Amino acid sequence: MPADTAPRITAAQKISLGHGLLFVASLPFERFYSQLLLLSLVAHTLIQVRRSDLHRLWRREVLLLQGVFWITLAATAWSSEKGTAFTMWERHLAFALFPLLLPLQDGDLRRATHLILRAFAVVNAAVVLYLYGDALAVIRFHGLPISDLFGPHFISHRFAEPIGLHATYGSLFCALSLTVVLREGLRERRRLRAAGWMLLASVLLAALVQLGSRSVLLATGLIVLGIVPFFLERRAARIRYLVVTVLLTGILAVAINRSDGLSQRLVTDLRSDLTTEGGRYSVADPRAARWALGWELVKASPLWGHGTGDEVALLKEKYWNARLYDSYLNELNAHNQYLSFAIRGGILGVLGYCGFLAFLARLAWRSRNGVFGAFVLLVAVTGVSENLLDVNKGIFFVAFFGSLFGWAALQEHEIKHAPGNPATTRRVFTGNRIPVKM
Incomplete structure (x- = not known):
């Protein structure tokens, strides 16, 4: 042009x-x-915004992208903790706003998504480098051996503490950034730039291990082995990528096993978390015990649940009776997003949330967007062990990127199927090899 x-x-x-x-x-x-x-x-x-722009909002996809907000709103009707329920309205308002705001921005959301994701990846890599620099400065100040970098003082929440970031959300940010960086690096044909992207990938991968979120690491493994290979067009390149990835994974597993701090966090603590009895030298209550108590609440009201805002209050009573005093004092939630929606809204609530994830997954598949698919997989898998949507970081992460990816995919679909677009032309044999519209 x-x-x-x-x-x-x-x-x-x-x-x-x-x-x-x-x-x-x-x-x-x-x-x-x-x-x-x-x-x-x-x-x-x-x-x-102009009045003519408002027609973009009159479609069912807006309601589907706002699904989490409507579940929270509906379940307030039978809540006995209305004050807490209204607080949840405020938190989940982002799910109502982003699906309305993003389509009203006058521009190509597909191109904007690409730029935003690259910026997100670079910022998170810079944050990780700062955290490693801070940890090394502390080690040097106290005269500690460098091996302490992988000890209990610099793993999980303590690693992210200098910027006040929860380890799970930091892991989510790094995992999505890693997917973006790998896509850029594997598709980049200029060797110097490709090497730069791969250097950022190694930094983000190291941070994922350091932050130690087991559910995010599991999701990242599924992404690296199941989604990232399709960023490569040639089959031979995919096979080489998988061979190298499996070898690096084996080396990483050996390194984790030889590190007492990482082994304790990623292996020993996982075993303790999946039992109904706490560890011998741990005051923390295992997640499995909290899940069992949460399931009892679901069975008490399986269809409608107990209402928005009632989860923690009801669980605290259960914690006290079960002698889970750490969970009681810290007022912990169920630490399972699906179970949490079941407690609040019953079967209808959890089906609504699964429908929200399924809608995003369908858009990701239809647009053949691997990074979008990785985002959905991260949210779905991490939700098994975390209440992502109870904290501002998780809410903004899911609400913003879900709406951004979703609207970009919808915009791409509309452009492809617009009248006169060659993408709407199906090729059939006419004798003269002329494309004919069907």
Whole structure:
């Protein structure tokens, strides 16, 4: 296209893209920044939106992307803890806003998604380097051996403590970033740039092990072995990638087994978590014991649940009676997103949440977007051992990227199936090899 006829990026589009880039860059840090950027995006959208743009919102996909908010809203009707329920409304408001805000931004969401994901990956790699630098500075200050970097003082939450980031959400950010970086590195034909992306991948992978979120590591393993190979077009390249990946995984497993700190976190603590009895020298209550008590609440009201906001209050009573005092004092939730929705909204609640994930998975499959599929897999697998949607970091991560990926996939589908688009032409044999519309 000639330069004089090329579409120009308007000031409004630049501001919209700037909001997206700054928002994902703020996610690893204090939630004040991401909340402020969300409010700024709302104001910008209200200023630049036109009445003719509102027709984009009159479609069922908006309601499906807002699914989590509507489940929370509906289950408030039979809640006995209305104050806590209204607090959950406020937290889950992001699920109502992002599906409305993103399609109203005047621009190509597919291109914006690519830029935002690359920025997200680079920011998270920079954050990881800062955390390693901070850990090494502490080790040097106290005169500790370098091997202590992989000891209990610098693993999991303690590794991410300098920026106040929960290890699970830091792991989620690094896992999605790793998928993006691997896609860029495997598709990059210039060797220097490909090497740069692979260097970032090694940094992010090291952080995933250091942060020690077992559910995220499991999801990452499924992504690396089941999704990333399809970033490569040639079958021979996929086979080479899988061979190298399996060898590196074996080396990493041996290294983890030889490290007392990592072995304790990733192996020993996992065994303790999956039993109904706590570890011999641990005051923490195993997740399996909390899941069993949560399941008792589900069986008490299987269809409708107990309502939004009642989960922790009901579980605390169960914790006390079962002598799970650590869980009682810390007011822990079920640590299982599916079980949590079942407690709040019964079978209907958990089916609604699974429907939300299934809708995202369908869009990812239809658009053949591997990074989108990796995002859905991360949320689905991590939800088995965490309540991702009870904390600002998890809510913003799922709500923003779910809406961004979802609308980009819908936009791509509409463009492909627009009247006159060659993508809508099916090729049939006519004798002259002329494409004919079907």
